[in-house]
Amino acid sequence: xxxxxxxxxxxxxxxxxxxxxxxxxxxxxxxxxxxxxxxxxxxxxxxxxxxxxxxxxxxxxxxxxxxxxxxxxxxxxxxxxxxxxxxxxxxxxxxxxxxxxxxxxxxxxxxxxxxxxxxxxxxxxxxxxxxxxxxxxxxxxxxxxxxxxxxxxxxxxxxxxxxxxxxxxxxxxxxxxxxxxxxxxxxxxxxxxxxx
Numbered sequence: 001x002x003x004x005x006x007x008x009x010x011x012x013x014x015x016x017x018x019x020x021x022x023x024x025x026x027x028x029x030x031x032x033x034x035x036x037x038x039x040x041x042x043x044x045x046x047x048x049x050x051x052x053x054x055x056x057x058x059x060x061x062x063x064x065x066x067x068x069x070x071x072x073x074x075x076x077x078x079x080x081x082x083x084x085x086x087x088x089x090x091x092x093x094x095x096x097x098x099x100x101x102x103x104x105x106x107x108x109x110x111x112x113x114x115x116x117x118x119x120x121x122x123x124x125x126x127x128x129x130x131x132x133x134x135x136x137x138x139x140x141x142x143x144x145x146x147x148x149x150x151x152x153x154x155x156x157x158x159x160x161x162x163x164x165x166x167x168x169x170x171x172x173x174x175x176x177x178x179x180x181x182x183x184x185x186x187x188x189x190x191x192x193x194x195x196x
Contacts, residue, residue, distance in 0.1 A: 010071040010089055012169065013192035015185055023062050023073040034058040041077065057083045064088075076173075076185075085173035085182055087189055092157070092166040099166050104133040104157045125156070129167075129193050132158040136183065152179050154186035160195055169193050 014020040021041060027033040038055035058075065065073035065088050076085040094103075101124055108122055120137030135155045153172035160167065171186035173179070 009196045010091075010167070011192075011194045011196060012072060012074075012087070012089055012189050014074055014087075015188055018076050018185070019078050020074045021058070021077055023058070023065055023075065025062070025066055025070060025073060027062075030059060030062050031055075034062065041079065043079070054082065061086045071167075084175050084178065085171055085185075087169075087171045087186075089167060089169045089193065092168055094166045096164065099159055099164070101131055101133055101159070104166075108133065108135050108157075125190075127156065127158055127190055127193065129195065130159045130161040132156045132190065134187075134190075149174060152182075154183055154190075156186075156190035156193075158190070158193060163195055167193065167195075 014022075019041075021037060024030075024033050034055040035051075037058060038051050042051055042054060054077075061073065061075050061083065064086070068088060068090050070088040070090045073086065073088045075083045075087070077083045097103075098107075105122060105124075108120065120135055123134045123136075125132050125134045133156070135157070136153075138152050151172045151174050153170060155168055155170040158167045158169060169190045171182060171189060173182045175182075
């Protein structure tokens with residue numbers, strides 16, 4: 001990560017009224033970590049195939065966060081159901097001259113693919129950490145693939161006032177019927193983003 005010396009830790013407050021599971025991105029044995037967390041979260045009364053399927057979901061989100069170089073990540077998962085949403089915060093490698101809202105907007109408007117373009121809503125917002133471009137859109141779970149599951153998401157591209165870097169705080173979900181509630185959660189998460 002660039003500019004790591006300028007800050008030690010990235011923090012997001014997870015809303016207390018939801019069942020959030022923090023992903024251990026530094027785990028040396030992610031499969032064991034996922035099985036353990038699945039068992040703790042679901043409890044002992046859940047059939048083994050369900051626990052294994054939940055652990056596999058955790059591993060998928062863990063792997064995606066690690067591949068993105070996420071600073072922190074969590075998933076929203078009710079005790080009686082599958083993972084509903086995933087949140088990641090990552091630092092963006094952006095040249096100094098491109099760390100502007102205008103550059104972020106131009107980049108978002110140029111994004112290609114069947115789920116970008118006219119389907120996204122771009123707004124500029126002011127967060128406690130700094131100005132941000134808020135992008136609300138639908139996108140594939142694997143941006144490099146031609147197909148796959150489509151999810152809805154809100155990403156905030158933030159320019160911290162006190163640090164020469166850029167961050168992405170993104171919440172993606174697959175239960176499109178929960179969109180209105182999860183849009184609010186995405187905004188809460190971005191509003192709580194801090195660098196210490």
